[in-house]
Amino acid sequence: MDISRQSIMQLQCTKPDKVKVLKEEINVFSWKDLLYYFPYRYTDRSKIHKISEIDGRSMPFIQLKGKIFRYEYLGEGKSRRLSAVFDDGTGVIELIWFRSLTWITKMYKLGREYILFGKPSTFRLSTPSGSSLERISIIHPELEEENKFYEGVIGIQGEYSTTEKMKKVSLHSRTIKQMIIEILENIKEPLSETLSREIINEYKLISLDEAIRNIHFPKSNDLLQEAQYRLKFEELFYLQLSILSAAKHREKHIDGFRFKEIGENFYFLKNNLPFELTTAQKRVVNEIWKNMNTGKQMNRLLQGDVGSGKTLIALLSILLATDNGFQGAIMVPTEVLAIQHYETISRMLNGSAIKVSLLTGSTKNKLREEMLPKVKSGEIQILIGTHALIEDSVEFNNLGLVVVDEQHRFGVTQRAKLWNKNSNPPHVLVMTATPIPRTLAMTIYGDLDVSIIDELPPGRKPVDTYHRYDEKRDKIYEYVRKEIQKGKQVYIVYPLIEENEKIDLTNLQDGFQAVSKVFPEYNICMVHGQMKPEEKKQEMQKFLSGEAQIMVATTVIEVGIDVRNASVMIIKNAERFGLSQLHQLRGRVGRSTEQAVCILMTNHELSEDARKRITIMTNFNNGFIIAEEDLKLRGPGSLNGIKQSGFDSNLKIARLSQDGDILDYTRNLARRILDDDPNLEKPQNILLKQHLNKWNIENKAEWLSIS
Ligand code: ADP
Ligand code: MG
Numbered sequence: 001m002d003i004s005r006q007s008i009m010q011l012q013c014t015k016p017d018k019v020k021v022l023k024e025e026i027n028v029f030s031w032k033d034l035l036y037y038f039p040y041r042y043t044d045r046s047k048i049h050k051i052s053e054i055d056g057r058s059m060p061f062i063q064l065k066g067k068i069f070r071y072e073y074l075g076e077g078k079s080r081r082l083s084a085v086f087d088d089g090t091g092v093i094e095l096i097w098f099r100s101l102t103w104i105t106k107m108y109k110l111g112r113e114y115i116l117f118g119k120p121s122t123f124r125l126s127t128p129s130g131s132s133l134e135r136i137s138i139i140h141p142e143l144e145e146e147n148k149f150y151e152g153v154i155g156i157q158g159e160y161s162t163t164e165k166m167k168k169v170s171l172h173s174r175t176i177k178q179m180i181i182e183i184l185e186n187i188k189e190p191l192s193e194t195l196s197r198e199i200i201n202e203y204k205l206i207s208l209d210e211a212i213r214n215i216h217f218p219k220s221n222d223l224l225q226e227a228q229y230r231l232k233f234e235e236l237f238y239l240q241l242s243i244l245s246a247a248k249h250r251e252k253h254i255d256g257f258r259f260k261e262i263g264e265n266f267y268f269l270k271n272n273l274p275f276e277l278t279t280a281q282k283r284v285v286n287e288i289w290k291n292m293n294t295g296k297q298m299n300r301l302l303q304g305d306v307g308s309g310k311t312l313i314a315l316l317s318i319l320l321a322t323d324n325g326f327q328g329a330i331m332v333p334t335e336v337l338a339i340q341h342y343e344t345i346s347r348m349l350n351g352s353a354i355k356v357s358l359l360t361g362s363t364k365n366k367l368r369e370e371m372l373p374k375v376k377s378g379e380i381q382i383l384i385g386t387h388a389l390i391e392d393s394v395e396f397n398n399l400g401l402v403v404v405d406e407q408h409r410f411g412v413t414q415r416a417k418l419w420n421k422n423s424n425p426p427h428v429l430v431m432t433a434t435p436i437p438r439t440l441a442m443t444i445y446g447d448l449d450v451s452i453i454d455e456l457p458p459g460r461k462p463v464d465t466y467h468r469y470d471e472k473r474d475k476i477y478e479y480v481r482k483e484i485q486k487g488k489q490v491y492i493v494y495p496l497i498e499e500n501e502k503i504d505l506t507n508l509q510d511g512f513q514a515v516s517k518v519f520p521e522y523n524i525c526m527v528h529g530q531m532k533p534e535e536k537k538q539e540m541q542k543f544l545s546g547e548a549q550i551m552v553a554t555t556v557i558e559v560g561i562d563v564r565n566a567s568v569m570i571i572k573n574a575e576r577f578g579l580s581q582l583h584q585l586r587g588r589v590g591r592s593t594e595q596a597v598c599i600l601m602t603n604h605e606l607s608e609d610a611r612k613r614i615t616i617m618t619n620f621n622n623g624f625i626i627a628e629e630d631l632k633l634r635g636p637g638s639l640n641g642i643k644q645s646g647f648d649s650n651l652k653i654a655r656l657s658q659d660g661d662i663l664d665y666t667r668n669l670a671r672r673i674l675d676d677d678p679n680l681e682k683p684q685n686i687l688l689k690q691h692l693n694k695w696n697i698e699n700k701a702e703w704l705s706i707s
Contacts, residue, residue: 039158051091094137240670256297263323280455298427304453305623306587326400359385362533459593496554574600575610
């Protein structure tokens with residue numbers, strides 16, 4: 001039976017409305033789709049806990065057996081809630097609901113025995129006498145009647161994530177489980193294998209059939225782990241096979257543009273620089289030039305710490321393209337950065353014949369209409385911009401090189417589109433300040449070469465970094481005033497984290513007011529993400545020109561901003577930032593030979609992790625070390641950009657950010673197989689070829705086009 005051809009419509013427990021929603025929401029249509037819709041978490045329901053043993057601070061989800069013996073409504077308006085007392089004979093615990101209050105009281109009868117499932121949390125209550133009291137409660141517990149419960153709901157239970165729309169048509173985790181049971185009951189034969197016998201034996205994997213059954217209904221913890229391993233292995237193996245075979249194909253069939261000449265514009269820039277290139281910069285420019293002169297398409301990652309001078313490398317590389325009659329483009333993640341690059345680069349090329357333009361989402365229609373034909377004709381040689389560059393309406397005459405700065409903010413599909421701007425793909429240079437492991441880089445960016453700038457321009461002093469509590473505010477402002485009197489500029493950064501956008505924005509605006517009051521004698525500008533682009537540009541300009549001495553901003557200034565005269569950075573609520581973010585932010589100062597200072601401000605209540613992050617920042621300046629520390633602190637999930645890159649969300653079970661080992665194994669395996677049999681024609685590889693083709697079709701839009 002081909003499970004990818006069996007529709008879930010045929011299942012008894014599905015109705016047409018559900019089928020439609022499954023397709024729309026989670027792209028599930030066939031039996032196979034659903035069998036590959038894996039639980040997002042598991043809970044061990046084999047143990048019943050006692051209330052007397054509960055430790056409210058460290059317990060994960062637990063299971064209790066007992067009775068509810070009182071309901072009580074508490075609070076008013078938004079904080080109105082239902083509270084109940086749950087008793088298991090060893091003690092009592094409070095249950096709390098904030099939603100469906102009446103329904104709950106009808107549904108769960110007093111005095112009846114229930115199995116309860118939930119996560120205990122602790123509240124500290126202050127008593128009138130001033131001492132404090134701890135109360136343990138469970139918010140929104142799941143309750144099941146004992147009888148019902150024991151039918152198959154014991155042991156390790158998988159839970160499936162569902163969206164709001166799914167819940168509306170009663171598609172809950174439980175419903176999905178039901179459908180999977182029905183599918184598995186209907187499949188009489190073991191599921192047919194997707195990996196060859198050789199691979200299964202060599203890596204000691206369990207069969208697909210066993211893996212699928214155990215991923216949904218684990219017979220034991222060990223089997224669950226083996227199932228997860230096997231399915232991650234399969235997924236990453238086909239991913240690697242796909243990327244590598246596409247890379248092989250490209251190498252063989254696609255010619256890269258050849259940039260033979262080093263021409264006048266390159267020399268114009270190089271000879272007019274107010275400084276010498278560092279040895280590392282020279283080496284990297286050479287690597288890039290050699291690469292673009294081989295006849296192979298370049299796909300290169302440039303890593304260099306903040307402030308190491310990557311922009312200049314980008315520009316020199318692009319001039320190699322223009323000197324050979326091609327166009328170049330620079331794509332950056334934010335409008336603020338695009339504007340800045342545009343201005344810096346225009347200034348550097350002032351006096352040359354090169355035409356540069358800026359294109360962002362907020363470029364006025366009239367301007368766009370004038371600009372786009374010139375991009376198409378080749379009159380505009382360098383185009384700098386944001387996502388707007390990859391819109392279909394932007395056509396180039398002969399795009400020779402694309403530089404992607406601070407790449408990690410770009411999604412997969414966006415990158416794919418850029419690749420397709422020419423019949424022959426342009427050379428690609430990706431620049432990042434965040435070091436990432438090699439295999440991971442290769443997976444995310446396709447097969448690529450790596451250049452590293454391991455040197456900062458001469459005379460740079462490490463930024464002096466301090467941690468200060470909020471009550472030292474006045475002293476800090478005093479210091480700021482002194483620095484401004486010396487002619488320096490200052491950043492004051494506020495957190496803006498999506499979940500709290502509104503509150504944060506208010507904080508920022510309040511902060512702006514407060515700072516304005518403290519420094520009535522100075523000009524203060526403000527930049528944040530929700531501003532109108534025109535306004536953003538004006539405010540940026542005030543700081544760039546030196547008209548404003550202080551910039552109050554959110555993390556929009558995190559990437560790339562380069563104002564050399566700014567030498568002080570104050571970061572408010574520093575505990576709310578991640579390490580790499582703090583490092584990027586701090587990289588905005590210390591861009592000249594002047595001593596720069598960064599002050600991390602927090603209140604006294606710091607979590608242990610936050611305290612560690614701050615200590616790391618005050619102790620280290622080197623981005624590679626900070627990235628390593630970050631890894632230790634948070635695990636590889638912290639690798640900046642993997643989440644944003646959208647790769648993990650295209651995977652069903654593996655996580656690039658966590659499964660580095662499997663990623664390495666599968667990469668080596670795929671490479672070994674393809675080196676031996678590039679077209680997968682040998683008998684032992686026939687199965688792999690079939691599945692690769694299927695995999696490519698299923699994943700085409702997401703992965704293939706980028707590698
Ligand atoms: P990043 O690698 O963080 O993108 P930038 O390209 O913004 O760094 O460069 C940081 C600053 O260093 C800029 O002001 C730039 O002009 C300056 N810079 C770049 N290369 C050199 C050099 N070789 N010597 C002195 N200053 C340099
Ligand atoms: Mg930069």
